[in-house]
Amino acid sequence: MWKGRDIVDILDFSRKELEGLFHATVDFEEAKKDTSEVLRDKVMALAFFEPSTRTRMSFEASMLRLGGKTVDLGELRTSSVAKGENLADTVRMLDFYSDVIVIRHWLEGASRFAADVCIKPIINAGEGMRNHPTQTMIDLYEIWREFGKIDGLTIAAVGDIRHARSASSLLLGLSLFDVRKIFLVSPEPLRARQETKDRLRASKIEFEETKSLVGLEESLDVLYVTRVQKERYTDPAEYERVKMSYVISEDIVKRMGPDSIILHPLPRVDELGASIDKYKQARYFQQAKRGLYVRMALLESILGG
Amino acid sequence: MGMKKDELRVAKIPNGTVIDHIPRGRALHVFRILGLTGEEGHVIAILMNVESKKLGKKDLLKIEGREVDPKEAQLISLVAPEASLNIITDYKVTRKVKLYPPKVVEGLVKCQNPVCISNSELEPIIPKLEVISTKPVALRCIYCGTRMQGEEIIAHLVGK
Numbered sequence: 001m002w003k004g005r006d007i008v009d010i011l012d013f014s015r016k017e018l019e020g021l022f023h024a025t026v027d028f029e030e031a032k033k034d035t036s037e038v039l040r041d042k043v044m045a046l047a048f049f050e051p052s053t054r055t056r057m058s059f060e061a062s063m064l065r066l067g068g069k070t071v072d073l074g075e076l077r078t079s080s081v082a083k084g085e086n087l088a089d090t091v092r093m094l095d096f097y098s099d100v101i102v103i104r105h106w107l108e109g110a111s112r113f114a115a116d117v118c119i120k121p122i123i124n125a126g127e128g129m130r131n132h133p134t135q136t137m138i139d140l141y142e143i144w145r146e147f148g149k150i151d152g153l154t155i156a157a158v159g160d161i162r163h164a165r166s167a168s169s170l171l172l173g174l175s176l177f178d179v180r181k182i183f184l185v186s187p188e189p190l191r192a193r194q195e196t197k198d199r200l201r202a203s204k205i206e207f208e209e210t211k212s213l214v215g216l217e218e219s220l221d222v223l224y225v226t227r228v229q230k231e232r233y234t235d236p237a238e239y240e241r242v243k244m245s246y247v248i249s250e251d252i253v254k255r256m257g258p259d260s261i262i263l264h265p266l267p268r269v270d271e272l273g274a275s276i277d278k279y280k281q282a283r284y285f286q287q288a289k290r291g292l293y294v295r296m297a298l299l300e301s302i303l304g305g
Numbered sequence: 306m307g308m309k310k311d312e313l314r315v316a317k318i319p320n321g322t323v324i325d326h327i328p329r330g331r332a333l334h335v336f337r338i339l340g341l342t343g344e345e346g347h348v349i350a351i352l353m354n355v356e357s358k359k360l361g362k363k364d365l366l367k368i369e370g371r372e373v374d375p376k377e378a379q380l381i382s383l384v385a386p387e388a389s390l391n392i393i394t395d396y397k398v399t400r401k402v403k404l405y406p407p408k409v410v411e412g413l414v415k416c417q418n419p420v421c422i423s424n425s426e427l428e429p430i431i432p433k434l435e436v437i438s439t440k441p442v443a444l445r446c447i448y449c450g451t452r453m454q455g456e457e458i459i460a461h462l463v464g465k
Contacts, residue, residue: 009450086427109422109448113430128420130450195452 002301006115007123010133010173011199018176021137021297022144028293028300029145035300039068042303045098047073047090048125049081049105054266054288055125055135059102062295068303071097088117095120099303103127121302130193132165134298135265136173138291139166142283143222145290146261150174154219156183159226159246159271161192166265167226171196175203182207183216187242190228212245217255223248223281225264225272248272253279263287315350321369323391323398324381329354332364334384337463339368339377347371380413382406383442384459406442410434414444414461418451 001017027033044063048056060070073079073090081090087110094101095118103111108128115122126132143150155174161167161184171192174182182200184192184207191209200207210216213223228246233239248262253276256262264272264284276282327335332351343349348369357363373381373390381388382404392400412431416423423432423446434444434453443454453461 084427086429087422087425088428088430105422106420107422107425108418108420108451109416109446112448113422113428128449195450 002298003303003305004121005302006111006121007133007298007302008111008115009124009131010136010169011176012133013176015176018137018140018173019144021294021301022141024301025141025290025293025297026145028296029290035066035296037067038300038304039063039066042066042068042100043098044068044070044299045073045094045101046070047094047101047103049076049087049103049110050126052104052125054291055104058288058292058295059123059125059299062292062299065292066296066299068099068299087114091118091122094118100299123298123302126165129163129165130168132169132265133173134295135166135291136169137298138287138294139170139224139263139265140173140177141294142263142287142290143261146283147221151178152180153221154181154183155179155222155224156185156213156216156220157192157224157226158185158213158248160190160228160232161186161196161226162190163229163232164226164265167224168193168196170224172199175199175205179205181205183213183220184209185211185213185216185246187211187228187245190232213248213252217252218257220256220260223256223260223262225262225268225284227267227269227271243270246271248276250275250279253281256281315352315367317396318348318350318367318369318393319396321347321367321371321393322373323393324366324368324373324385325363325389325391326357326360327364327366327385327388328360329362329364331385331459332366334459334463335364335366335381335388338380338384339371339373341368341371345371376413378402378404379407379410380462383410383414383444384462386439386442406436406439408436409447410436410444414453414458416446416449416451417453417457417461418446418449421446421449421451423448 063070091114100121102123102125104125105127110127111122111124157167228243261283262281332353350367352365354362388404390402391398411433415432423430433447435447437443437445441455445452
């Protein structure tokens, strides 16, 4: 079902396919079988046209743990991209060298285009402001693993829902499930994109846009936090003011239910202080750790067998 | 008298194209899509808001001595879905083509998203927009997913 498949957009997948991936991921998480050689002799190419720490390293670690190898396009300033080579030529070359190509790019649609150019499968590792399908698979897996389901849950996405691709992508992913309600908590200029809201409406998902989290805490199962990005504001004073109203305080966490969870795609800055880490609800590091297993399961399903 | 209302207003053309069943108020958009200015020397008749059994009111464009190529026909179908092209030879309709928006518009309309890969001048890429709805016409970039509909499409095609 997944073999040789491109991973470009979370909406390219059905709920059933995602649940299949979750079950496969459990096997990796619980180390049910020896998978240290399953991708032996396979090569993964990493082509990151934008900075990344977690995504890049977890893809690389996943491949190494499965017995495969990686080649890396490396720093852009030292690669031929700096000489003006286009994406098409760059990925065409990687298509010869490797069995799967992982791409992060600032241009939207870059991975779909790369998939047109290449024979080998393309994995979108984050692009522009809309798509980050593997992060969404990780976020959905964390929710599914914690609650045993995604249906029926109440979820709040907080922060920059307009520009943060992890948030946009997650909302699209949630539209594949039967969630109870989604709260979109953000300042007005950072509200969810129209196409995201259209998708939620078309999927008959109840959602509410609001500026404040206050009063919602108790009703939430999942609080998904993203950073309010400084570069989105031209007035630094306005940024400072807005930023403070989307910081998750200890008071907010204390009002959340004991079984609720806080997720964050990381890196975090001020919006989620280290003081929150001690609470039971703080699951973002576990989420990042499980991300490794999700990517292992994903690589195995695309390349294995 | 046995004459239709339209014929009372505008004489028949000997050769050329009649674009019929244009939604009311859109004849000038079609005029601009065809790149016409009126200075080309063609006899052109633009009828707007005339009675139509099918549309209630419709617009109609008659252009003498001018053909509409397939690319132009595709673009017209985006602002005037269900318009019909009547090819006129010796005062007679020799061919009638009903326009429908294509499934995918290739290389004719640019994606509106400035950070879409299809707008990158470095790449060998042709913009492709999938027609996701025909009433009203809505397009979706197959690369980045950005949508365009209604007035946005018109503004893009006729440069308003």
